[in-house]
Amino acid sequence: MSKSNxxxxxxxxxxxxxxxxxxxxPSEPELGALLGVSRxxxxxxxxxxxxxxxxxxxxxxxxxxxxxxxxxFFPEEETDTLSQIIERSFMRRLLAGGAEPxxxxxxxxxxxxxxxxxxxxxxxxxxxxxFGLIEKRRNSHWVLKGFTxxxxxxxxxxREMFExxxxxxxxxxxxxxxxxxxxxxxxxxxxxxxxEIATRFNEFSELDERFHRLIHRASxxxxxxxxxxxxxxxxxxxxxxNKAQERERNAVAVAEHxxxxxxxxxxxxxxxxxxxxxxxxxxxxxLLTSIPEGQQxxxx
Amino acid sequence: MSKSNxxxxxxxxxxxxxxxxxxxxPSEPELGALLGVSRxxxxxxxxxxxxxxxxxxxxxxxxxxxxxxxxxFFPEEETDTLSQIIERSFMRRLLAGGAEPxxxxxxxxxxxxxxxxxxxxxxxxxxxxxFGLIEKRRNSHWVLKGFTxxxxxxxxxxREMFExxxxxxxxxxxxxxxxxxxxxxxxxxxxxxxxEIATRFNEFSELDERFHRLIHRASxxxxxxxxxxxxxxxxxxxxxxNKAQERERNAVAVAEHxxxxxxxxxxxxxxxxxxxxxxxxxxxxxLLTSIPEGQQxxxx
DNA sequence: ATAATGTCTTTTATCGTGAAAAAACAGTTT
DNA sequence: AAACTGTTTTTTCACGATAAAAGACATTAT
Numbered sequence: 001m002s003k004s005n006x007x008x009x010x011x012x013x014x015x016x017x018x019x020x021x022x023x024x025x026p027s028e029p030e031l032g033a034l035l036g037v038s039r040x041x042x043x044x045x046x047x048x049x050x051x052x053x054x055x056x057x058x059x060x061x062x063x064x065x066x067x068x069x070x071x072x073f074f075p076e077e078e079t080d081t082l083s084q085i086i087e088r089s090f091m092r093r094l095l096a097g098g099a100e101p102x103x104x105x106x107x108x109x110x111x112x113x114x115x116x117x118x119x120x121x122x123x124x125x126x127x128x129x130x131f132g133l134i135e136k137r138r139n140s141h142w143v144l145k146g147f148t149x150x151x152x153x154x155x156x157x158x159r160e161m162f163e164x165x166x167x168x169x170x171x172x173x174x175x176x177x178x179x180x181x182x183x184x185x186x187x188x189x190x191x192x193x194x195x196e197i198a199t200r201f202n203e204f205s206e207l208d209e210r211f212h213r214l215i216h217r218a219s220x221x222x223x224x225x226x227x228x229x230x231x232x233x234x235x236x237x238x239x240x241x242n243k244a245q246e247r248e249r250n251a252v253a254v255a256e257h258x259x260x261x262x263x264x265x266x267x268x269x270x271x272x273x274x275x276x277x278x279x280x281x282x283x284x285x286x287l288l289t290s291i292p293e294g295q296q297x298x299x300x
Numbered sequence: 301m302s303k304s305n306x307x308x309x310x311x312x313x314x315x316x317x318x319x320x321x322x323x324x325x326p327s328e329p330e331l332g333a334l335l336g337v338s339r340x341x342x343x344x345x346x347x348x349x350x351x352x353x354x355x356x357x358x359x360x361x362x363x364x365x366x367x368x369x370x371x372x373f374f375p376e377e378e379t380d381t382l383s384q385i386i387e388r389s390f391m392r393r394l395l396a397g398g399a400e401p402x403x404x405x406x407x408x409x410x411x412x413x414x415x416x417x418x419x420x421x422x423x424x425x426x427x428x429x430x431f432g433l434i435e436k437r438r439n440s441h442w443v444l445k446g447f448t449x450x451x452x453x454x455x456x457x458x459r460e461m462f463e464x465x466x467x468x469x470x471x472x473x474x475x476x477x478x479x480x481x482x483x484x485x486x487x488x489x490x491x492x493x494x495x496e497i498a499t500r501f502n503e504f505s506e507l508d509e510r511f512h513r514l515i516h517r518a519s520x521x522x523x524x525x526x527x528x529x530x531x532x533x534x535x536x537x538x539x540x541x542n543k544a545q546e547r548e549r550n551a552v553a554v555a556e557h558x559x560x561x562x563x564x565x566x567x568x569x570x571x572x573x574x575x576x577x578x579x580x581x582x583x584x585x586x587l588l589t590s591i592p593e594g595q596q597x598x599x600x
Numbered sequence: 601a602t603a604a605t606g607t608c609t610t611t612t613a614t615c616g617t618g619a620a621a622a623a624a625c626a627g628t629t630t
Numbered sequence: 631a632a633a634c635t636g637t638t639t640t641t642t643c644a645c646g647a648t649a650a651a652a653g654a655c656a657t658t659a660t
Contacts, residue, residue, distance in 0.1 A: 038622040117645045133523045154521040221454040222432045338652040417615045
């Protein structure tokens with residue numbers, strides 16, 4: 001089993017959804033652009049769609065014969081990337097207790113446990129190392145630094161530095177910059193979510209990420225933009241395990257975002273600074289309260 | 301050829317230098333700690349030292365029989381890590397012209413050219429990607445972003461942010477912190493170098509790195525500390541290809557460092573800020589002038 | 601009893617290999 | 631001739647295998 005065909009399966013599933021909407025499919029290159037895969041994969045997809053009687057395919061004509069059923073889809077779990085699978089397993093282990101800082105990480109054991117090759121695990125760990133949670137001992141094992149209070153503080157320190165700067169850059173952007181339209185759209189989505197927060201509160205995390213990424217992008221600095229990956233990753237898992245008062249927390253955050261957006265639109269750097277600081281402070285507190293260990297406030 | 305024994309060879313070479321100083325070697329675990337390798341490697345080293353008549357080895361007694369000659373050493377190039385080899389090749393290509401931004405990077409071609417497996421190249425590229433010079437297209441090739449003016453500006457922007465903060469943290473460190481002793485030692489080294497700058501100017505880059513790392517460490521923030529790897533990497537190669545006015549530049553930098561050190565010792569945050577800013581500004585200018593393309597000053 | 605050495609086991613680093621996916625090339629259709 | 635389809639080549643991704651290096655265990659010396 002040298003390489004799974006998850007790219008194909010995932011694109012196939014997404015391709016099925018196109019069948020609902022049209023009577024015939026566009027050209028192969030166009031489909032490729034639409035689904036973000038190569039023509040090779042598109043042709044495999046079309047081949048199968050023909051085999052299962054979903055379409056009639058002859059050169060340029062690709063006529064839809066029937067609407068896809070539930071069992072036409074590949075199972076969700078078969079569409080994941082290997083690195084997603086490894087990341088999930090790894091994070092589960094890391095968060096499911098027993099992961100003390102200082103503990104060593106064994107590539108071989110991880111690979112066996114997840115049922116993948118060691119190369120994939122190695123590559124995952126290398127990629128993952130930039131999040132600052134693990135560290136490599138030269139010619140030897142990885143060491144878990146752990147999701148500690150210190151980690152959260154270091155992370156938020158940088159986040160605040162970067163976001164304050166990005167927000168200031170954002171507010172200074174010229175009137176005709178397209179970001180203002182993006183911001184308006186996000187504002188609308190926030191208002192909508194605020195109105196239905198009681199039921200849709202769990203949709204906040206996705207909106208949160210899009211909003212902050214928009215702001216960070218205004219820095220025009222790849223290191224700042226890339227750093228948001230670290231934050232996004234942490235918050236992604238954080239949202240999954242800390243469900244306490246999720247609704248209230250998110251309601252507050254939405255309100256803070258709206259104030260933050262208003263400040264940005266005012267172009268008043270002072271107001272932006274205040275609104276940004278306020279939101280970041282509560283985000284930090286949320287994160288800090290969700291970290292188990294309640295000891296050591298030692299920081300030089 | 302599944303794995304080169306460069307760890308052994310490098311440790312062996314370093315081990316030879318110990319023979320100059322003593323009449324008999326310490327215990328195996330002690331040697332391991334000294335050379336930073338496992339006992340397994342130590343034993344291979346001792347075995348060879350015995351074979352080549354350098355020592356007489358019997359259990360605990362390891363008597364030095366003769367002083368090592370030049371041809372006892374393994375050739376330097378055999379002591380490099382694979383990733384060092386790959387990095388050097390890669391950087392040579394990158395800097396030796398013809399590396400336009402947007403150009404795509406081919407793992408297989410790189411691997412063939414360097415004469416290593418693709419896995420090693422892949423791992424190198426993943427590790428290297430955090431420097432912000434290359435970027436991965438999902439399921440496809442890497443793209444060279446290039447060592448451009450924009451890159452240098454983005455890099456220095458973060459550097460300045462981080463170092464100003466670290467320097468302030470440094471100055472605020474308590475009297476009894478061990479860093480003050482480290483700083484004193486570095487100051488001495490700077491004075492010594494300043495006196496002999498005419499001949500030893502090329503020793504500056506190493507001192508520069510140690511000095512800045514000491515300061516960054518005061519931030520107690522892993523992201524700040526780790527970011528210095530990016531700076532160090534860039535400056536490392538920068539020093540190699542831009543030799544114009546190297547002596548003058550380094551003389552100026554040493555003087556700036558001394559002023560910076562004096563400011564830190566004064567604990568006066570205002571002075572620290574001024575000295576730090578001044579030095580970072582000239583470092584930035586040095587870097588910028590060494591970037592080929594003299595066009596596009598467009599930055600939003 | 602502690603710390604070394606001798607021996608055996610496990611893990612890491614690296615390669616070659618093969619299937620999935622992308623990309624390039626060649627031939628067709630409108 | 632521009633854009634498509636058919637076909638072939640190349641590259642990426644992931645695995646298992648193997649030597650180097652680390653680490654663990656057993657034995658011996660001080």
